[in-house]
Amino acid sequence: xxxxxxxxxxxxxxxxxxxxxxxxxxxxxxxxxxxxxxxxxxxxxxxxxxxxxxxxxxxxxxxxxxxxxxxxxxxxx
Amino acid sequence: xxxxxxxxxxxxxxxxxxxxxxxxxxxxxxxxxxxxxxxxxxxxxxxxxxxxxxxxxxxxxxxxxxxxxxxxxxxxxxxxxxxxxxxxxxxxxxxxxxxxxxxxxxxxxxxxxxxxxxxxxxxxxxxxxxxxxxxxxxxxxxxxxxxxxxxxxxxxxxxxxxxxxxxxxxxxxxxxxxxxxxxxxxxxxxxxxxxxxxxxxxxxxxxxxxxxxxxxxxxxxxxxxxxxxxxxxxxxxxxxxxxxxxxxxxxxxxxxxxxxxxxxxxxxxxxxxxxxxxxxxxxxxxxxxxxxxxxxxxxxxxxxxxxxxxxxxxxxxxxxxxxxxxxxxxxxxxxxxxxxxxxxxxxxxxxxxxxxxxxxxxxxxxxxxxxxxxxxxxxxxxxxxxxxxxxxxxxxxxxxxxxxxxxxxxxxxxxxxxxxxxxxxxxxxxxxxxxxxxxxxxxxxxxxxxxxxxxxxxxxxxxxxxxxxxxxxxxxxxxxxxxxxxxxxxxxxxxxxxxxxxxxxxxxxxxxxxxxxxxxxxxxxxxxxxxxxxxxxxxxxxxxxxxxxxxxxxxxxxxxxxxxxxxxxxxxxxxxxxxxxxxxxxxxxxxxxxxxxxxxxxxxxxxxxxxxxxxxxxxxxxxxxxxxxxxxxxxxxxxxxxxxxxxxxxxxxxxxxxxxxxxxxxxxxxxxxxxxxxxxxxxxxxxxxxxxxxxxxxxxxxxxxxxxx
Numbered sequence: 046x047x048x049x050x051x052x053x054x055x056x057x058x059x060x061x062x063x064x065x066x067x068x069x070x071x072x073x074x075x076x077x078x079x080x081x082x083x084x085x086x087x088x089x090x091x092x093x094x095x096x097x098x099x100x101x102x103x104x105x106x107x108x109x110x111x112x113x114x115x116x117x118x119x120x121x122x
Numbered sequence: 123x124x125x126x127x128x129x130x131x132x133x134x135x136x137x138x139x140x141x142x143x144x145x146x147x148x149x150x151x152x153x154x155x156x157x158x159x160x161x162x163x164x165x166x167x168x169x170x171x172x173x174x175x176x177x178x179x180x181x182x183x184x185x186x187x188x189x190x191x192x193x194x195x196x197x198x199x200x201x202x203x204x205x206x207x208x209x210x211x212x213x214x215x216x217x218x219x220x221x222x223x224x225x226x227x228x229x230x231x232x233x234x235x236x237x238x239x240x241x242x243x244x245x246x247x248x249x250x251x252x253x254x255x256x257x258x259x260x261x262x263x264x265x266x267x268x269x270x271x272x273x274x275x276x277x278x279x280x281x282x283x284x285x286x287x288x289x290x291x292x293x294x295x296x297x298x299x300x301x302x303x304x305x306x307x308x309x310x311x312x313x314x315x316x317x318x319x320x321x322x323x324x325x326x327x328x329x330x331x332x333x334x335x336x337x338x339x340x341x342x343x344x345x346x347x348x349x350x351x352x353x354x355x356x357x358x359x360x361x362x363x364x365x366x367x368x369x370x371x372x373x374x375x376x377x378x379x380x381x382x383x384x385x386x387x388x389x390x391x392x393x394x395x396x397x398x399x400x401x402x403x404x405x406x407x408x409x410x411x412x413x414x415x416x417x418x419x420x421x422x423x424x425x426x427x428x429x430x431x432x433x434x435x436x437x438x439x440x441x442x443x444x445x446x447x448x449x450x451x452x453x454x455x456x457x458x459x460x461x462x463x464x465x466x467x468x469x470x471x472x473x474x475x476x477x478x479x480x481x482x483x484x485x486x487x488x489x490x491x492x493x494x495x496x497x498x499x500x501x502x503x504x505x506x507x508x509x510x511x512x513x514x515x516x517x518x519x520x521x522x523x524x525x526x527x528x529x530x531x532x533x534x535x536x537x538x539x540x541x542x543x544x545x546x547x548x549x550x551x552x553x554x555x556x557x558x559x560x561x562x563x564x565x566x567x568x569x570x571x572x573x574x575x576x577x578x579x580x581x582x583x584x585x586x587x588x589x590x591x592x593x594x595x596x597x598x599x600x601x602x603x604x605x606x607x608x609x610x611x612x613x614x615x616x617x618x619x620x621x622x623x624x625x626x627x628x629x630x631x632x633x634x635x636x637x638x639x640x641x642x643x644x645x646x647x648x649x650x651x652x653x654x655x656x657x658x659x660x661x662x663x664x665x666x667x668x669x670x671x672x673x674x675x676x677x678x679x680x681x682x683x684x685x686x687x688x689x690x691x692x693x694x695x696x697x698x699x700x701x702x703x704x705x706x707x708x709x710x711x712x713x714x715x716x717x718x719x720x721x722x723x724x725x726x727x728x729x730x731x732x733x734x735x736x737x738x739x740x741x742x743x744x745x746x747x748x749x750x751x752x753x754x755x756x757x758x759x760x761x762x763x764x765x766x767x768x769x770x771x772x773x774x775x776x777x778x779x780x781x782x783x784x785x786x787x788x789x790x791x792x793x794x795x796x797x798x799x800x801x802x803x804x805x806x807x808x809x810x811x812x813x814x815x816x817x818x819x820x821x822x823x824x825x826x827x828x829x830x831x
Contacts, residue, residue, distance in 0.1 A: 095436055107427075
């Protein structure tokens with residue numbers, strides 16, 4: 046198995062597969078609602094001018110998520 | 123920026139009570155993810171003008187509309203867009219409660235063809251609650267263009283309900299939806315398989331749900347929610363089916379079920395996850411093979427994003443965009459403004475003749491023609507042209523999908539103020555109308571962050587303040603000569619004022635979040651929708667008729683009585699001076715401290731109902747006769763102001779105070795409705811006022827000491 050990195054570490058244009066979600070609280074549910082769950086494919090598509098939040102392609106839609114919210118999501122590149 | 127009766131009027135904050143007109147009417151709920159074009163479908167079906175825009179959360183209040191086919195008449199309910207029905211935000215709760223307990227005869231789930239798999243999650247959740255679901259896949263044209271192929275027949279077969287593909291912007295394509303509704307037959311609840319322990323627990327509870335409840339609500343779904351410990355739902359079920367808490371058997375079953383789950387290691391959070399991921403994998407299963415996506419379908423969007431949100435160009439493009447909009451507004455409005463003014467003041471002469479011909483007393487003529495009519499004419503000629511240009515331009519921007527990028531760009535600075543990037547969206551709505559901006563704050567989930575956005579909304583100048591700002595800027599800082607340079611300079615200066623307003627918003631937000639509304643920023647997800655080419659002709663017509671004329675009508679309704687009042691104040695005298703003089707003398711010392719004068723302050727106070735009338739009232743008051751002179755050109759206005767002791771310092775303070783003072787009455791009423799608290803309403807008025815007073819005093823003092831300006 047490959048090494049897991051947190052989701053905020055993937056660079057723009059890099060694709061990854063979600064392996065473990067350790068985010069807690071309401072954001073965890075919200076992420077699931079928009080299709081971010083274990084084994085889903087994501088792609089980082091860009092960062093905002095100040096470097097945070099970043100935009101991710103999830104389930105066919107582009108969603109902006111903050112660094113603090115995706116630092117506990119572990120993905121495999 | 124949806125400025126309509128329903129967003130600033132009475133209906134705005136009303137709850138969610140929808141009653142059928144009669145028993146025969148077939149009620150249809152329109153559900154769907156945010157920004158899938160639900161409102162477009164709604165408008166096309168009902169012929170109504172619910173405002174639409176390309177960003178999630180556009181519909182924050184509920185709209186009801188009607189339409190009928192040969193078979194029956196329909197009532198459509200446009201419910202707020204949600205990703206799920208698990209109810210973790212106010213909108214989700216509204217949507218779920220309506221689908222679940224509002225007993226609509228059918229639920230149409232509107233989906234976005236370009237990201238169907240995610241939309242399927244909501245479809246499945248809705249089908250767990252309702253037996254009468256139709257799936258309406260919108261934006262088929264866009265999907266086509268992007269090379270996404272959807273096998274509608276296969277989806278329909280897999281889901282067991284009718285699935286139709288439409289392009290809501292083309293009205294004709296919706297006839298399929300109506301015929302699907304005409305032929306709708308009640309099916310079964312959709313059954314999703316959950317992990318074994320969850321199934322076991324559900325079975326235990328399901329058996330104990332009373333028969334009469336089973337008729338109304340899917341017992342399987344209800345059992346699931348009961349093990350989910352969803353408190354908001356429990357109380358709702360209690361309200362609708364009565365005596366849930368007292369049902370001992372059911373309560374026992376729930377605790378038994380929870381014990382089973384606990385034993386198999388399914389703690390509450392894990393149950394939640396299991397339910398959510400079962401839904402997701404089912405959605406994936408249904409779409410796989412039925413939806414074909416080309417790998418490179420969003421290349422153009424990413425290229426746009428690169429320019430509009432990159433580190434280097436993101437902010438400059440934002441500023442340039444603002445300057446361009448204002449430049450078009452300022453230059454485009456000049457000529458029509460002049461024409462309108464000539465025309466309306468021409469009518470005034472005719473009106474005067476008419477009054478004299480009818481032998482009406484002089485005072486009646488003066489107060490109606492010189493008081494009411496002149497102010498009205500001024501407001502219309504100064505306001506209508508810029509609004510007729512600004513609103514459509516802004517709508518185009520809104521339809522294109524740029525606004526969410528603004529929120530994306532500004533999230534970090536807002537987060538540093540412990541707030542949320544979505545506040546940028548509500549701020550943008552504030553440009554159109556602060557009342558609409560305040561209602562728009564409902565898109566922010568966290569109550570604390572929503573309050574921050576509501577309380578600071580009036581720090582971005584609304585459309586009604588633009589004429590004031592433009593007039594002062596042109597007269598005192600740019601010069602009234604025409605030409606490309608001066609128009610670009612005015613636009614840039616206006617943009618600078620707006621940027622100042624935005625900076626003040628940051629400051630006020632930070633201040634509030636450090637004092638009254640302490641807290642850490644909550645989490646944040648914001649969808650960045652695909653860019654869409656706005657439909658120019660339609661936008662033009664829509665925004666002029668729906669927005670510009672509505673706002674103008676409101677301003678005019680306020681301007682007429684205000685004109686009368688100011689005329690009376692200026693013409694009723696006690697002793698040597700008139701009331702206006704006495705009042706302005708009284709306020710003068712304080713106003714002087716702020717670099718203004720008594721008359722300006724009175725104008726602001728009388729302008730409380732609408733910011734648009736501040737300048738006309740001020741000019742009328744200066745004109746000692748107490749009526750508005752024929753001031754066609756900015757140069758004439760400038761001359762009058764300088765005659766009354768204005769300097770550049772006065773103008774600067776006027777701009778600052780115009781930017782920061784109490785919100786108009788409509789906005790405050792809306793704040794009261796949205797927050798439900800007098801305290802916060804007062805704070806919403808006091809905060810910008812204090813900031814304005816302080817800023818003006820500092821500026822005035824600075825100018826006095828340094829002799830600058």
